[in-house]
Amino acid sequence: MATLEIRDLHVTVEADNATKEILKGVDLTVKQGETHAIMGPNGSGKSTLAYSLAGHPKYTVTGGTVTLDGEDVLEMSVDERARAGLFLAMQYPVEVPGVSVSNFLRTSATAVRGEAPKLRTWVKEVKEAMQRLNMDTSFAERNVNEGFSGGEKKRHEILQLELLRPKVAILDETDSGLDVDALRIVSEGVNRVRETGEVGTLLITHYTRILRYIKPDFVHVFSGGRIVESGGAELADKLENEGYEVYAKLDGADTKGGVSA
Ligand SMILES: Nc1ncnc2c1ncn2[C@@H]1O[C@H](COP(=O)(O)OP(=O)(O)OP(=O)(O)O)[C@@H](O)[C@H]1O
Numbered sequence: 001m002a003t004l005e006i007r008d009l010h011v012t013v014e015a016d017n018a019t020k021e022i023l024k025g026v027d028l029t030v031k032q033g034e035t036h037a038i039m040g041p042n043g044s045g046k047s048t049l050a051y052s053l054a055g056h057p058k059y060t061v062t063g064g065t066v067t068l069d070g071e072d073v074l075e076m077s078v079d080e081r082a083r084a085g086l087f088l089a090m091q092y093p094v095e096v097p098g099v100s101v102s103n104f105l106r107t108s109a110t111a112v113r114g115e116a117p118k119l120r121t122w123v124k125e126v127k128e129a130m131q132r133l134n135m136d137t138s139f140a141e142r143n144v145n146e147g148f149s150g151g152e153k154k155r156h157e158i159l160q161l162e163l164l165r166p167k168v169a170i171l172d173e174t175d176s177g178l179d180v181d182a183l184r185i186v187s188e189g190v191n192r193v194r195e196t197g198e199v200g201t202l203l204i205t206h207y208t209r210i211l212r213y214i215k216p217d218f219v220h221v222f223s224g225g226r227i228v229e230s231g232g233a234e235l236a237d238k239l240e241n242e243g244y245e246v247y248a249k250l251d252g253a254d255t256k257g258g259v260s261a
């Protein structure tokens, strides 16, 4: 059983010629087959956690450990992390001009699987995955995320998730900006991958509405750069009703955002 273990993770960024500590001791264990939701106010460091796990060069780990099946993730390059089975769906997916969705997916699959998927079965695999996500198959020939609407970008992220079958998937606000139908389709995609029991899911979200479709086993409150409370699915409802103010008092974080739906 694959396990992602994050222990006392500290991360800084360089901004305006100063070093700012964003993550201040994150502890979290995600096992294959489990779904964890992370909720927390704007600016509390949720995306920083996602980027740090993916190996984004802007974020410097100054303390703590991250292991996947006991292997040191922090020692790995971005490619090695993907090959080891880590997947990140970004809050703001980037455009990749000049690279078609089809080529991008095949290159990613080749990197993750260690060999190029057979062309004939691959074309079919991609087509079927796109149909399940209600994506027009003409998207395969478009450049990655170029001119995609917000919802189309999110579907493309889930398409990657379905095709790459990671051990641990980090989904950063995959639900934001989706209309009700798209939310359902995207959630169904996440659930299909989950139901294999082969992926551990870390779902970063502001809204409890996605948790109606994707039932988390654990909910964590993120505030001031760390996890300040953990519980079951019922914790999400408490947050929706009460907001994050109570946690802000604990660590002086800025929580003006609160929870809204
Ligand atoms: N590359 C960066 N340069 C400067 N500051 C950064 C950088 N990345 C993150 N930060 C700062 O770190 C803090 C945490 O940002 P982060 O994006 O992780 O928050 P978040 O919890 O994902 O918020 P949101 O809910 O709004 O997505 C913010 O104050 C942000 O401005």
Ligand SMILES: [Mg+2]
Residues within 6 Å of the ligand: 046, 047, 048, 091, 172
């Ligand atoms: Mg964020």
